[in-house]
Amino acid sequence: MDFAFLLNTMGKLLTALPTTLGLFFLSMLFGGLLSLVIVAMRVSPIPALRWFARAYVLVFRGSPLLIQLFLIYYGLGQFDAVRESLFWIVLREPYACAVLALALCTAGYTAEIVRGGMLAVPHGQIEAGLATGMSRWMLLRRVIAPIALRHCLPAYSTELVLLVKSTALASLVTVWDVTGVAQQIIQRTYRTMEVFVCAAAIYLLLNFLLVRAAAMLERHLSPHLRKRPQTTSTPEPLASTLG
Amino acid sequence: MELFDMLGFGEQGWGLTLLLATLLTVALTLCGLLVGAVFGALVAAAKLSSRRSLRNAGELYSTVFRGIPELLVIYLFYFGGSTLITAIGQWFGAEGFIATPPFLVGTLAVGMISGSYQAEVYRGAYLAVSQGELEAARAIGMPTLMLARRILMPQIFRLSLPGLGNVWQMSLKDSALISVTGLAELMRSTQIAAGSTRQYFTFYIVGGLLYLVLTAMSNQVFHRAEKRMNQSQRRSLAGGH
Numbered sequence: 414m415d416f417a418f419l420l421n422t423m424g425k426l427l428t429a430l431p432t433t434l435g436l437f438f439l440s441m442l443f444g445g446l447l448s449l450v451i452v453a454m455r456v457s458p459i460p461a462l463r464w465f466a467r468a469y470v471l472v473f474r475g476s477p478l479l480i481q482l483f484l485i486y487y488g489l490g491q492f493d494a495v496r497e498s499l500f501w502i503v504l505r506e507p508y509a510c511a512v513l514a515l516a517l518c519t520a521g522y523t524a525e526i527v528r529g530g531m532l533a534v535p536h537g538q539i540e541a542g543l544a545t546g547m548s549r550w551m552l553l554r555r556v557i558a559p560i561a562l563r564h565c566l567p568a569y570s571t572e573l574v575l576l577v578k579s580t581a582l583a584s585l586v587t588v589w590d591v592t593g594v595a596q597q598i599i600q601r602t603y604r605t606m607e608v609f610v611c612a613a614a615i616y617l618l619l620n621f622l623l624v625r626a627a628a629m630l631e632r633h634l635s636p637h638l639r640k641r642p643q644t645t646s647t648p649e650p651l652a653s654t655l656g
Numbered sequence: 657m658e659l660f661d662m663l664g665f666g667e668q669g670w671g672l673t674l675l676l677a678t679l680l681t682v683a684l685t686l687c688g689l690l691v692g693a694v695f696g697a698l699v700a701a702a703k704l705s706s707r708r709s710l711r712n713a714g715e716l717y718s719t720v721f722r723g724i725p726e727l728l729v730i731y732l733f734y735f736g737g738s739t740l741i742t743a744i745g746q747w748f749g750a751e752g753f754i755a756t757p758p759f760l761v762g763t764l765a766v767g768m769i770s771g772s773y774q775a776e777v778y779r780g781a782y783l784a785v786s787q788g789e790l791e792a793a794r795a796i797g798m799p800t801l802m803l804a805r806r807i808l809m810p811q812i813f814r815l816s817l818p819g820l821g822n823v824w825q826m827s828l829k830d831s832a833l834i835s836v837t838g839l840a841e842l843m844r845s846t847q848i849a850a851g852s853t854r855q856y857f858t859f860y861i862v863g864g865l866l867y868l869v870l871t872a873m874s875n876q877v878f879h880r881a882e883k884r885m886n887q888s889q890r891r892s893l894a895g896g897h
Contacts, residue, residue: 471868472864472868475825475867475868475871475872476829476864476867476868476871477828477829477830477832477833477843477867478829479832479833479835479843480832480843480846480860480863480864480867481864483847483850483856483860484856484857484860484861484864487850487856487857487860488850488856488857488860488861489857490856491854491855491856491857492857574722574723577725578723578724578725578726579725580725581725581726581727581728582725582727582833584727585727585836592725592727592728592731595728595731596731599731599735600735603735603739605731605732605735605736605739606732606736609728609731609732609736612724612728613720613724613728616723616724616725616728617719617720617723617724620723621723
């Protein structure tokens, strides 16, 4: 095995790691925020908003991310109106287009996850909140959000792993992320297996860290579900203290 | 050019090309799903095995194929496959570079990725089969093969159908990535049409809509299949299914 080549490849791939991480964090942030807007629409009393949210989720979950990305990167640039508008500063950059496409797509999936989490909030607890005179906002903040968040987390961590994998598509619109650089090295050297192993190691490590972080957060958020630590002194039987 | 001419079936139109490409995408995904069923069943069996080494191997397969970008897996198969075949060819005296057939690469890549997800579906389905039924079958002296054929398989198939629907949708979207190998499936054909007419927006919208039609149609198919498979099941009194 050629360790010098492996080391050299790993070095080149690691220089592209910030790009991949940037794509991931930015699209996670924007996608997360957008998903909350979509969920708010999905549960709103206005039928038009509900209908829009449903259509959004259907379209972005039902078509491949690659076609969404190409539509944004190549499709929008076709119009003079877009090229002359203020948005062109953003839309002419492949990196920004990739973040936009990833965020739009992940928002569709995340919205469904958040909605699922909200449906899991027991109705009695919402009624109890209303009965004690909580405002809608306070109810959301103190009752619905904490419970829904706990329910969402396992599914959301899966979605984040999928998002990490999706960032690889940015390489197809000339963003030099880890996959893009890996493909470039493969085409130059034709040593597919070695380059693949290096790139795979990077992605596997990222996903491992992500899943661990989500598991830690989940543990942190559900202290009441954990086993109570064993107390050293056995409490007195109730009857004798009342005795 | 008028929109209808461009998308129509005439000489200038791309209608037929896109329609055939849609069929190729369906064929690719279908083959991928079948390949994935074989890998998925093997990996699920390995994960449920009592032998530690097999369980670890199954775990490794899942981790690798579920944790690495699909695009990288496709590159591995496409470039790696060509290198391998060229090496074998040279061994037999062939000269020059031999490319791997893209359909084969695509089927294998989509299949092995979907196999890692199918494995979880099958494993879950196996665990959902009631142990009592298996014990009853053993108690009346059914041989293992008959037990698998009469008790296990029908139930695993029924229980894994909803999960398989999700995997199918995922594979359908993964198949779009095979376009990087130059195989003229729906994504690649859309790209070609968009590039040669310079109507990027229109064609990517049309391509996206065709994918949406495919996902909606397959949803219907799986919904019907589930209904059919559940005919023998006890229904709740509340109605519905």
